[in-house]
Amino acid sequence: MLYGSSQNLILLCYSSRSSFINYAFDILRMISLSFLGAAREVGRSAILLETDSKFLFDYGIKINRKGQPPSFPLEPVGYVDKVIISHAHLDHIGYLPRIFDHYNVQVLATAPTHDLAGLLFRDAEKLERTPPYKKTSSAKALGFIKRLEYEKPLNFKRNKITAYDAGHIIGAMVTLIEYAHHRIVYTGDMKYEDTLMHRKAVPVRCDTLITESTYSNRPHPPRHELEKKLIAIAEQTISKGGVLLLPAFAVGRAQELVRALHMFDNVYLDGMAIQACEIALSHSDFMREPGKYESALGNVTYIKKPNDRAKILARGGIVITTAGMLEGGPALSYIPRLNKNSRIVMTGHCVDGTNGRKLLETKTITLDKTEFRVKTPVDYLDLSAHAGRDDLLRYINKCAPERIFVVHGDDCVNFASELSGMGYDACAPSVGERFEVK
């Protein structure tokens, strides 16, 4: 009995000594962050986290002013162990195949991100005759994606990786990496407010927070009022035989608009938005109220042939189509042919210099290299999939970080200094900067 007790004591001493040594090692372990893109800008998201392993959060492109080529993030030095893709927007995933030009690496992403990535790569490669990576690399990248589920952790060496719902688009994730008693959270793009399609982002308590800040300088108008206004515009337009044209991002906004306009029986989907809506439908466990989305989409007619457009232009209806910033896609073919009772409603952020921004600011667009004056009335409804300023602050507060890195915004420096004024240790890194966070 005594012997047994002393043996237990020895084992206990040994195990606590071993955990003490581990703990001591953990204290000494270094963690660093290198900002390869999306630093003081929106686009080309890419952040390298180094623990005992190298993790690359996102690898996207940046869409520039019309006529200028996209920008790319810096390339990480050496091999990375895992790439973690927050969601299927090109500014987060568009340059992923480039890594596979050099070597193969496991990519962690949710199932919807995986399926939508294939659609995005195919579309980008169709538009660009010479994609910025080898032709075989996008297929390789898709083959190396391991699907993550929300709140089901994955262990890799001494790191624990957990994905949480980011509320931004289908499958978007906030990522937590726990390593050596330190919690690092990367928000990706995030919305901290319920929308028709998604629940709001899950706040995750952490020591270090890397947060997006797209709307750090402005709150959004109340969403239900915008939805009501959209319905009113749709009713007015179609009652007069006009077309309500809704240029939309295929991934995210098109699905939200399908839900918002579920009560109309003359809604049409055109272009890449069709495939994106179908892919979303196959991942109903990543949305709220999937039954409502399914019935709304069931009520929508797909435009399969260019001839169908002429019929809709003649009889009127609601058309949801790409591209969201009017940089190509079927939306451009509708605009010059809209009748006098039609309306255009822009619902997303348009980068400076794009046709979408030009339309909003000057009522002109560039069509086939010539300026075209748009006579159709144009409205803007801010149905953003990003957290507005107030929600961003609430989210940060809930995460209660010791240190904050502000990225993915046009106003990162000001927002970081505001956060510092509120008592946070916050900064807005520049592209190429590296920080030791532990």
Ligand SMILES: [Zn+2]
């Ligand atoms: Zn996004």
Ligand SMILES: [Zn+2]
């Ligand atoms: Zn983004």
